[in-house]
Amino acid sequence: MKTKKTFGEFALISEIKKSFVKAGGRLKVAIGDDTAVFEEKKGRLLLSTTDMMVEGVHFTAAQNPFKVGQKAIASNVSDIASMGGTPLYGLVSAGFRKNVSRGYVNELLKGIKKEASKYNVGIIGGDTVSSQVNIINIALLGEVTGKKYALRSRAGEGDFILVTGTLGNGAAALLAGDIYVPKIQISFAKEAVKAGIINGMIDVSDGLSSELHHLAEESKLGAFIDIKAIPLSALTEKIAAKKKKDAYTLALNGGEDYELLFTVAPKNLRKILKMGKGKTKLSVLGVMREKKLGIKYSDFNGELKILPRRGYDHFA
Amino acid sequence: MKTKKTFGEFALISEIKKSFVKAGGRLKVAIGDDTAVFEEKKGRLLLSTTDMMVEGVHFTAAQNPFKVGQKAIASNVSDIASMGGTPLYGLVSAGFRKNVSRGYVNELLKGIKKEASKYNVGIIGGDTVSSQVNIINIALLGEVTGKKYALRSRAGEGDFILVTGTLGNGAAALLAGDIYVPKIQISFAKEAVKAGIINGMIDVSDGLSSELHHLAEESKLGAFIDIKAIPLSALTEKIAAKKKKDAYTLALNGGEDYELLFTVAPKNLRKILKMGKGKTKLSVLGVMREKKLGIKYSDFNGELKILPRRGYDHFA
Numbered sequence: 001m002k003t004k005k006t007f008g009e010f011a012l013i014s015e016i017k018k019s020f021v022k023a024g025g026r027l028k029v030a031i032g033d034d035t036a037v038f039e040e041k042k043g044r045l046l047l048s049t050t051d052m053m054v055e056g057v058h059f060t061a062a063q064n065p066f067k068v069g070q071k072a073i074a075s076n077v078s079d080i081a082s083m084g085g086t087p088l089y090g091l092v093s094a095g096f097r098k099n100v101s102r103g104y105v106n107e108l109l110k111g112i113k114k115e116a117s118k119y120n121v122g123i124i125g126g127d128t129v130s131s132q133v134n135i136i137n138i139a140l141l142g143e144v145t146g147k148k149y150a151l152r153s154r155a156g157e158g159d160f161i162l163v164t165g166t167l168g169n170g171a172a173a174l175l176a177g178d179i180y181v182p183k184i185q186i187s188f189a190k191e192a193v194k195a196g197i198i199n200g201m202i203d204v205s206d207g208l209s210s211e212l213h214h215l216a217e218e219s220k221l222g223a224f225i226d227i228k229a230i231p232l233s234a235l236t237e238k239i240a241a242k243k244k245k246d247a248y249t250l251a252l253n254g255g256e257d258y259e260l261l262f263t264v265a266p267k268n269l270r271k272i273l274k275m276g277k278g279k280t281k282l283s284v285l286g287v288m289r290e291k292k293l294g295i296k297y298s299d300f301n302g303e304l305k306i307l308p309r310r311g312y313d314h315f316a
Numbered sequence: 317m318k319t320k321k322t323f324g325e326f327a328l329i330s331e332i333k334k335s336f337v338k339a340g341g342r343l344k345v346a347i348g349d350d351t352a353v354f355e356e357k358k359g360r361l362l363l364s365t366t367d368m369m370v371e372g373v374h375f376t377a378a379q380n381p382f383k384v385g386q387k388a389i390a391s392n393v394s395d396i397a398s399m400g401g402t403p404l405y406g407l408v409s410a411g412f413r414k415n416v417s418r419g420y421v422n423e424l425l426k427g428i429k430k431e432a433s434k435y436n437v438g439i440i441g442g443d444t445v446s447s448q449v450n451i452i453n454i455a456l457l458g459e460v461t462g463k464k465y466a467l468r469s470r471a472g473e474g475d476f477i478l479v480t481g482t483l484g485n486g487a488a489a490l491l492a493g494d495i496y497v498p499k500i501q502i503s504f505a506k507e508a509v510k511a512g513i514i515n516g517m518i519d520v521s522d523g524l525s526s527e528l529h530h531l532a533e534e535s536k537l538g539a540f541i542d543i544k545a546i547p548l549s550a551l552t553e554k555i556a557a558k559k560k561k562d563a564y565t566l567a568l569n570g571g572e573d574y575e576l577l578f579t580v581a582p583k584n585l586r587k588i589l590k591m592g593k594g595k596t597k598l599s600v601l602g603v604m605r606e607k608k609l610g611i612k613y614s615d616f617n618g619e620l621k622i623l624p625r626r627g628y629d630h631f632a
Contacts, residue, residue, distance in 0.1 A: 027405075027438060027440060035441065036405070036407075036440035036441040046362075048405065048407055048440065048441055048455075048457070049407070049441060050407040050408075050409050050441055050442060050443050050453070050455055051409070051443050052409040052410075052411055052443045052445050052451070052453060053445075054411050054445055054446070054447040054448070054451070055448075056447075056448050057411075057445060057446055057447060057448070058445065089343075089352070089364065091352075091364055091365070091366040091455050092366075093366050093367070093368040093453045093455075094368075095368055095370050095373075095451065122343060124343060124352035124364065125351065125352045125364055125365060125366055126366060127366050127367050127368045127453075129368050129369075129370055129373060129374065130370070130373055131370040131372075131373060131449065131451070132370065132371075132372050132373070132448065132449045133447065133448045133449055135368070135370070135411065135447070135451055137366070137368060137409045137443075137453040137455075139364075139366055139407050139409075139453075139455030141364070141457075
């Protein structure tokens with residue numbers, strides 16, 4: 001349910017969360033995690049999530065519409081992945097400016113179609129309207145077969161904290177005026193959740209620092225990570241150097257990487273590393289700790305510091 | 317899947333329809349009807365629909381945000397009703413301008429909550445973003461228990477054409493600078509579909525003329541209606557007179573009434589009228605005919621004329 005959020009957006013979401021339904025009966029998970037979860041029949045749980053992208057906020061008119069379409073699907077698939085689910089069906093709502101070119105619309109639709117096909121998502125419905133600004137909203141349904149799904153709130157004290165892939169790609173692409181189309185770790189997430197060795201999980205849409213805060217808060221724990229352990233891609237380091245930015249800051253606060261941040265009990269560390277071997281890059285970032293120890297990181301001098309929850313506020 | 321559509325929007329939708337998945341396997345109905353239909357377990361079918369409303373196009377900043385929120389839910393519930401289904405869960409995506417007031421957001425959310433509660437819809441997820449213009453997108457899931465659901469394409473030759481309630485309310489409210497919040501005929505639709513006496517059905521979101529064209533085309537038939545049979549509300553007649561508009565034109569082309577337009581076999585006419593008695597106003601408008609006879613109406617002089625598919629084009 002998340003493109004990169006602003007503080008104002010966080011405040012609105014918390015207001016919406018207060019207003020609406022609570023889990024109970026068929027509804028296993030309501031607002032507050034990456035997807036909602038409800039039971040359709042015994043042993044089959046449906047997941048649902050939605051994500052809105054607005055031109056001028058989440059993408060620009062100058063960016064490649066094919067990639068904008070791809071990202072719209074990928075960011076929703078990422079929410080399904082972070083529950084350990086399989087994406088099924090998508091509903092696409094699009095608002096287009098009156099003067100939009102047929103070519104732009106076609107490229108955007110092609111990007112949606114390409115990415116939907118990559119993850120076996122069937123687009124089964126939609127709405128197209130005219131708008132003062134281009135908008136794409138995707139609502140995605142997925143499922144969990146079996147009863148296991150991952151939640152943000154299930155990290156345990158002493159769990160190792162891991163992340164898939166490399167971070168900073170979203171921020172680096174933005175610096176280069178491009179859009180990063182992530183490869184969602186859907187198969188890895190399904191396999192690991194099915195094996196029952198993932199405790200807490202969230203996808204990295206708002207930046208590592210913000211997501212670690214979510215994971216720790218929802219699990220009522222503290223956390224410690226080693227900044228040197230954060231995996232950076234070569235491209236991120238290159239663009240950061242060129243633009244005179246700190247690559248680790250991009251990884252911590254940049255967001256839109258859509259990798260998976262998750263925790264495993266110490267006894268399952270070997271198992272999960274074996275599962276990723278040769279297929280999914282995994283990095284151990286730190287450990288979950290008691291809540292009173294706070295959320296901290298060790299910097300390059302080994303000094304322990306408080307990890308701020310970064311972000312920026314479109315509404316301010 | 318429809319707020320009132322423009323011709324440009326129709327063209328885009330037909331492009332999207334070409335691109336995406338076709339029904340098959342679990343997916344019983346794909347893009348093209350009021351909702352998609354897929355099977356979750358034997359005998360339980362899930363319905364899904366989505367609807368986007370953009371400020372400046374579908375509502376204005378001056379209109380009551382509570383009613384805007386109500387209408388956002390009601391228009392989606394109407395799509396579920398037109399299949400004979402029961403609404404279940406909603407996903408709300410909202411984009412707000414940076415300078416939006418907290419009061420505006422609260423009223424809009426209250427309207428969504430009030431209307432969701434009226435139809436037993438649980439809001440289970442959402443996304444809130446900042447935007448250059450206020451936007452609401454609702455994705456709604458519903459279900460059909462039993463295997464019966466209504467489609468646009470099942471009208472039969474010789475069927476009577478009926479409509480619930482009165483028409484012209486949406487257009488009249490618009491003329492008065494207001495928003496019409498429809499009462500969706502969900503119980504009537506469920507009962508009638510369950511009884512197996514509805515052949516083709518669609519909701520009147522784009523105006524009677526346009527919806528009759530949809531119904532006839534999807535059923536590969538022609539249609540004839542008597543313009544004098546169109547039910548107008550007293551309020552519509554009053555506002556039409558005040559604004560010097562023709563009330564029947566409002567009803568035919570205005571849209572946003574969210575009543576149900578449906579067909580029944582002649583042998584079931586008495587049964588359906590009995591079902592509506594005392595609860596749901598029903599009017600018989602005409603009959604479905606051979607395709608080659610076209611889509612026609614008899615005017616106030618009894619003259620038979622071609623019924624044009626009206627609309628207006630935001631994209632032109």
